[in-house]
Amino acid sequence: MQQPILTINEISFERNNTFLFENISCSLVKGDVLQIAGTNGSGKSTLLRILAGLLEPESGSISWKNKCIYEDAETYKRDLHFLGHQNGIKMHLTVHENLKHYCALTGITYKPSTINSIINKLKIDSVFNTQTSYLSAGQLRRLSLAKLLLNPQRLWLLDEPATALDSEGQQLLIDLISQHQSAGGITILATHQPLPLTVTMKKIQLGSAYVS
Numbered sequence: 001m002q003q004p005i006l007t008i009n010e011i012s013f014e015r016n017n018t019f020l021f022e023n024i025s026c027s028l029v030k031g032d033v034l035q036i037a038g039t040n041g042s043g044k045s046t047l048l049r050i051l052a053g054l055l056e057p058e059s060g061s062i063s064w065k066n067k068c069i070y071e072d073a074e075t076y077k078r079d080l081h082f083l084g085h086q087n088g089i090k091m092h093l094t095v096h097e098n099l100k101h102y103c104a105l106t107g108i109t110y111k112p113s114t115i116n117s118i119i120n121k122l123k124i125d126s127v128f129n130t131q132t133s134y135l136s137a138g139q140l141r142r143l144s145l146a147k148l149l150l151n152p153q154r155l156w157l158l159d160e161p162a163t164a165l166d167s168e169g170q171q172l173l174i175d176l177i178s179q180h181q182s183a184g185g186i187t188i189l190a191t192h193q194p195l196p197l198t199v200t201m202k203k204i205q206l207g208s209a210y211v212s
Contacts, residue, residue: 005065011025011047011059024047044191081155082157083157099118123172124142157189177189
């Protein structure tokens with residue numbers, strides 16, 4: 001049996017003197033995909049932000065490679081990629097300039113051939129030199145997904161990653177997650193509607209005690 005890489009132990013979070021969720025526990029190994037499901041307001045994004053180390057829970061602990069994420073936060077954050085509701089895109093820059101800027105911010109070596117390969121894979125090559133303020137919401141989401149490939153990390157935390165994507169874009173996302181899983185990466189995604197993934201998923205259903 002594989003040893004857990006990420007362990008979530010009895011996480012609880014309180015808002016306005018009421019628990020948003022309580023005693024959430026789960027262990028993930030290489031290649032695991034976890035869906036955090038629930039209705040709007042059930043705490044999906046909050047739980048994801050806790051897992052990203054951006055919020056602290058009221059109680060409970062999170063361990064990455066047997067270390068508390070708060071004790072070695074920098075190492076943990078270097079191993080994860082958090083894709084939130086906001087795409088994190090500079091709207092005055094082109095698609096190409098955004099990815100080049102992202103390389104500079106994260107210390108990645110800028111390689112035009114790599115960027116070209118990624119934008120071709122995500123089918124946004126036709127807007128390569130277009131200012132992103134002119135892009136559709138779906139194209140912006142694809143550009144945001146490009147960062148997952150440009151800066152590969154072992155842990156992906158994705159908040160409603162299929163937002164604004166058409167059926168082709170959703171299939172591209174499904175392919176990315178499947179490839180990440182095959183490479184031993186871990187994916188945690190918060191969604192109110194499940195993606196038709198072919199991989200086996202674990203699930204946390206917020207608003208109930210259901211964890212599988």
